Amino acid sequence: MAPGVAAFVAASAGNPHSAVVARPATRVDTGERCAQRCRRRALDTATIAAVTGQSTTRRAPWRTRLSGPYAPATARRATGIALFLQWFIVLTGATVRLTGSGLGCPNWPTCTKTRAVPELKAHELIEFLNRMTTTPTLIAALVSMWICWRLAGPRRRDLRIGSSLVVFGVLVQAALGALTVILELPPEIVSVHYLVSILLISAAVFTWHASGFDRPIGLVRGAAGRTRQLAGVLMLLALLAVIVAGVLTTASGPHSGSAGTGEVVDRFGIFQLAVTLHARGAYAFLVLVVALTSWRARRGPALRDLGILLVLVALQIALGEVQYRNGLPWGVVLAHVVNAALLWLVASRVAIDAAYEPTAGPTSARTAPPTHDEAVAAR
Numbered sequence: 001m002a003p004g005v006a007a008f009v010a011a012s013a014g015n016p017h018s019a020v021v022a023r024p025a026t027r028v029d030t031g032e033r034c035a036q037r038c039r040r041r042a043l044d045t046a047t048i049a050a051v052t053g054q055s056t057t058r059r060a061p062w063r064t065r066l067s068g069p070y071a072p073a074t075a076r077r078a079t080g081i082a083l084f085l086q087w088f089i090v091l092t093g094a095t096v097r098l099t100g101s102g103l104g105c106p107n108w109p110t111c112t113k114t115r116a117v118p119e120l121k122a123h124e125l126i127e128f129l130n131r132m133t134t135t136p137t138l139i140a141a142l143v144s145m146w147i148c149w150r151l152a153g154p155r156r157r158d159l160r161i162g163s164s165l166v167v168f169g170v171l172v173q174a175a176l177g178a179l180t181v182i183l184e185l186p187p188e189i190v191s192v193h194y195l196v197s198i199l200l201i202s203a204a205v206f207t208w209h210a211s212g213f214d215r216p217i218g219l220v221r222g223a224a225g226r227t228r229q230l231a232g233v234l235m236l237l238a239l240l241a242v243i244v245a246g247v248l249t250t251a252s253g254p255h256s257g258s259a260g261t262g263e264v265v266d267r268f269g270i271f272q273l274a275v276t277l278h279a280r281g282a283y284a285f286l287v288l289v290v291a292l293t294s295w296r297a298r299r300g301p302a303l304r305d306l307g308i309l310l311v312l313v314a315l316q317i318a319l320g321e322v323q324y325r326n327g328l329p330w331g332v333v334l335a336h337v338v339n340a341a342l343l344w345l346v347a348s349r350v351a352i353d354a355a356y357e358p359t360a361g362p363t364s365a366r367t368a369p370p371t372h373d374e375a376v377a378a379r
């Protein structure tokens, strides 16, 4: 027997954890089962280190690390990246429309019927880069889902549902993006494409918010909880109404996305009506947020996010007025579209934070699988 292995076997004899290698006779809860799996993996790592003679402080092999269980901090990072990309793809998508690059690549999935990738022309590149942004967005959503399903500690139904919804939504968006190109930018599809992005941002915010707790989150119970949920839902519905009116304004406005290729794209033709409703709705929403902020102020802290929301609404209204009064310059419109997505993100966070709280129950057993040194120290 190699000296390293002999030393390892000797060290394992009398090891209080060696019992966990054998299958436990009684049923244990998920947290305990997971902790046992972690320890088994740490011992596997030690065996490899002993056989190869390499340092025992090495981390577990990548395959072991990839299969989890993952620390809550890893889930927090992964869901945060997935959320950021949901917002970022709104920016790249709006850039395509506002630079008139919508049919820069007139075919799907290849750029043209005869060419897979774009030539070095601005409209083609902008359109294609937006398509390419789908790849990291989908990868980030899939990674976040994988981590949420293989998290250390108690089973997190909230994280599993939230992260799976995000993956599903990205696939729906990919299909809508393809339809947008194939049907040559119909305003109905472009509008739905934006609205689905907005809903996806909410799913990603929910997952990211839930990943900040070491136990599943559930709706706040009791009368106070119901009031907070109602306030959150009303606020989101009011903002959604403003956003839908904005999307209708855009669908009637001059930025159809085809300016670069000169194609004529149908418009809804209700610009003045839509913009009037949209702007009035925006001011009403500002009043609502001011009222909510002062209501929350009388009931204690948790005001930071509402304060950020207030600033973003004021900025959004200023951008809206500037663009409307200056013939809709595309740079300002882009800022308006992207800030709308950010505003929705923060509003979702405020509503989810008010409506949900951590449930009673087991917390995450560990923050990370133990390293070999930890396993040895525990003996």
Ligand code: HEM
Pocket: 094, 191, 194, 242, 243, 244, 245, 246, 247, 248, 249, 250, 251, 253, 254, 255, 275, 278, 279, 281, 282, 283, 285, 313, 316, 317, 318, 319, 320, 321, 323, 324, 328, 333, 336, 337, 340, 343
């Ligand atoms: C809470 C405040 C506001 C929100 C959340 C908001 C949101 C939006 C959204 C989501 C769009 C559609 C983006 C797209 O489909 O790509 C839009 C478009 C538009 N908004 Fe607002 N908006 C707000 C305030 C205002 C105000 C006060 C005005 C002033 C008149 C305004 C003027 C416009 C115009 C003219 C468009 C069409 C731009 C285009 O042609 O693409 N918005 N807004």
